[in-house]
Amino acid sequence: MVTWIISNKVIRVLSVLRRPSFVKNFALNVVSIRYLNQTTLNRSLNILNQGSTLENLFDPRLRIFLLDIKKKFDESGFQNIETKFGLSVVNKNHIQSLAGLGEKLLQTENDLQELKALSTDDDENGDLVKMISEECSQLKETLVQIQNEVLELIVQKDNQQTEGIIMEFSAGVGGQESMLFCFEMLQMYTTYCDSEGWDYELTDIEKSDLEGVRHASVCINHPDAYDKLQFESGVHRVQRVPKTEKAGRVHTSTVAVAILPRPSEVSVTIEQKDLKIETKRASGAGGQHVNTTESAVRIVHIPSGVVAECQTQRSQMQNRKVAIDKIRARLFQMKIDQQLATTRSSRKLQVGSSSRSEKIRTYNFPQDRITDHRINFTSHNLGEFLRGTRPFQILIEKLKEESYKERVSEFLEQIKV
Template sequence: MEEKLKALALRYEDLEAQLADPAVYTDAEKLKRVNQELKELAPVAQAAQAWQRVTQARAEAEALLHDPDFRELAQEEWEQAKAEQERLQEQIRLLLLPKDPNDGRGVIMEIRGGVGGEEGALFAASLLRMYTMYAQSRGWKMETVSMNATELGGVKECSVLVEGEGVYSRLKFESGVHRVQRVPETESGGRIHTSAATVAVLPEAEEVECEIDPKDLQIDTYRASGAGGQHVNKTESAIRITHLPTGLVVECQDERSQYKNKDKAMRVLRSRLYEMEQARQAAATAAQRKSQVGSGDRSERIRTYNFPQGRVTDHRIGLTLYKIDAIMDGDLDELIDALVTADQAEKLRSGAEDASE
């Protein structure tokens, strides 16, 4: 670990030196990369510096243990330094875990009503509201790409763009089947129904990472439907893009501008193609372990929301929280923090197993 920390410290110093060079400010792309890497390395560099300081303090306290005049005070300082050293060592181990290259990206989130008919669509609308409130609490930006709503206010399917700091690192654990148990608004007999909605979280791909040949695209325009006033139905501003080699179809009718709709649709298409390529690469790597917190497959049931009992259970880590109203109002941090911790623990175990082989 010490060798790795030394290498990271040297890299951090090199990046700081680059940032002090006026020439780097003439290259916007390079400046962005340097700042991003500095930001990523800063927590490790700071923890490593703290660990070096406390290691030195422990050594100094240990030297005084043999002096009768200072033994009692030195013993107390030595124990404090030892505990802090162990805490920092664990923190550094977590910071040195391999990073998901997509963690800093924005996402395309797709929510679809599943089994349960209208109740499944109403639950999908509840999930959309939950994620919207969570995004607001984190200071993220959320934009609708497409929305297929029901007459009762449910969501058959929708796509939204979410942008901000650490979006994918938090939302990636939300992919899968979300099950709900509650008395539907449409149920007159008061019986509890079980229905579901699916969530897919796709890391947003950059243009350079997913080049699309224009000849592979079929682009159709049509008049948008739904709410939006007279303009919506008078102009062909809605866009449908079909990627001919894969058959993927993306629609966007949220904006009045045809150009803006096309731009949003292309962002969704790039992200879907990027996800398909990532899935292909993962499947080709036979030794790749499946994470404890799930593969992110949207067919995997990940969570149950039981309204009569006021509880939410995440099946991947066996966590049950009795605060369903707060969670449905976007208070997701306790759930997501537990999933992040479980993911880190699994990576630490995998690393230990690999080291012993």
């Protein structure tokens, strides 16, 4: 005959937790309940208290912010919800999710505290100690998961209105060598688009005499393009012996890359009365429409002064559409820049903007080296990198990770405990 000895502690665990996993584990193990000596029991219970303070598991500043959101949401829902802890950086569509995570945080903390309180009781049930320890570990993992979800909701950008991007390439210092490298940069990114399966279109290009590129624009039509390529904006520096150099000296040249998120027509409205449209004959090599019809278009957005041109399409209407898309993208970027200036004025990682005030990356051919100066990242195998393969993808992921960490750090610095 088997005698089951169920203490008050067991009953308290079941009534407090009400968690299916715990109840199931208890049902499977209760038949093997046995006594352990008090020394062994205390040693096992002490494991629950090692490094398990809530302050270590969940950032107290983030907890203050989250519970403030929950309180305001419980009081007024979506109506006029405000907080002193930097709500301006949070998409208001995420408020309900944050409030729900605040409720989940309180419940998890409560369950964890009650589990730890059980560890101070005088009981000698080894199996129960093991079950409590396992459940405590699960609750700690839940706290970490809640914190990660909160941070993602706080720092993620509202990109659902971005249909793609416009990448602009401009040769900088270095003359013909800069133009040659500009062409190679253009090839690198279009090759990467091919590997990702993205649709893209060359909307503007001005070539040099030596098969280089003075200026080019590429429209990439994919919603993931901005998320992955936003950090490519800036000045790219190349160090190598140019084809035009006879003495074998290493020259330094630069190419400027700008990333313009391409919004939907809904997100940026342009009034026809605000546009000044000029037409002219397209210039360039070959084609029946070149120099015979006024298919090239130049459009000025009068309120902002933004200018866009296009002559690569065969008809004036097609060129007009491309030019208006460029204006829309630049107006959208101006809006983003204004937000960055107010919410992230102290950012050290100058990525995702069209600022060209500093060199973001160096391509050193003699050393077969790529160095990104923003995150002190260095890699070799330059040939593979310029083909947009694995080394290039690794750098993209590291830039995204560093940007995420910085945005989280800046947000938490706003909150005083």
